[in-house]
Each structure stands twice: as C-alpha cells, then as structure tokens.
Amino acid sequence: MKEKDLNKACRSLVENICKYSNIDKNDSNIKETPDRIYRMYKDELLIGYKRNPKDYIKLFDKKYNDKSIISIENIEVKSLCAHHLLPFFGEAKIELEYNENAKVLGLSKFYRIVDTFSRRLQLQENLTSEIANFLYDNLDIKWIKVELVATHTCVGLRGVNNTNNKTKTNVVIGEYNENN
Ligand SMILES: [Zn+2]
Secondary structure, three states: OOHHHHHHHHHHHHHHHHHHHOOOOOOOOOOOHHHHHHHHHHHHHOHHHHOOHHHHOOEEOOOOOOOEEEEEEEEEEEEEEOOOOOEEEEEEEEEEEEOOOOOEEOHHHHHHHHHHHHOOEEOHHHHHHHHHHHHHHHOOEEEEEEEEEEEEHHHHOOOOOOOOOOEEEEEEEEOOOOOO
16 A cells, blocks of 8 residues: 555544544544554554564674573564554563574564564464564574563453453474473
8 A cells, every 4th residue: 555545544534433423523633633643554553564574684693602592571562453453562572592603683683573573463373473483584593482462452442341451472483392
C-alpha cells in the first residue's frame, strides 16, 4: 500500500466513525486525528515493514573459544495484533550458544531485531518464531531459545475482557538440552 492510500484510509476511518457516532469531525480534538493516526502507523507501529533485519547483523570477533552462552532479558516488545489491530506488549528473553570460533552479534542489535519484527502486524506465536528463526539462520550458533511474555489489549479491552492477561511463548531451535 502506498503512503498516500494509508493516509486516505486513516481519514476515511475517522470520518466514518464520526458519522456513525454522530460526532463532529471538525471538533478541535478530532480534526487532526486522521493525520496523527496516519503518522503513528507509518512511522511507529508499522515501521518494521520498512526495516530489513539483516541490516542489523553486525558481527564481532570473540577472543576466547570457550563454551559461550548468552542470555539477554527484558527486551521490550511492542507490537500490533494482526487480528484486531490492537497493541500487545511485553518482554522477550533470548538465550543462545555460539559455536566455537563464531563471531558474535553486537548486543544492541538483538534489541533492534526484536523491534523490527515486532513493529508489524503480528501474532505472538509467529513473532517468537520469526525472531528465533532469523537469529538461527544468521548467526553461527548451536541453539537458540526465545521466550516472549506479553499482555494483549485485544484480550483485555474486548471479548473475554481479561485485563490482567499474560501469554508466554517459547521457541527452541537447534541442539538445545535443558542442562545447558
Ligand atoms: Zn488480537
């Protein structure tokens, strides 16, 4: 979709909601809402479609060749549910073991990669797999475990209305065993 079309769609959504609800679309609080929504989708909530996660594969030499397991916690996840266009958010944890002599990914790049896949229309299950698969395919690693814990506003604000909801997803790829 072209940006022009997205802009039009946001305007039409707001105007039609106003019409449906008998609200003045020129109200001072609503007048610029279509543009705000447009910019929000384009520059923030859907920005992941404009980014290529491969751009964040910046690798560094590691001096020692000992068994090297890395665990990164509290990676913020902010995403948009593909079923309802409502946000879900939480935290990811990534654990992986590099192969001997592997180059290592710069730490900040894990955050960038998670954010890139998150800023798209997602299901939490797919998001977890996409992060795990991408890192497994692009890093020299034995195994990877990605865990994601998120609260879904589409579960909290509508349907079952369970505000305090929490969903945990796990994806493991490679030769992982619990004793690592
Ligand atoms: Zn949903």
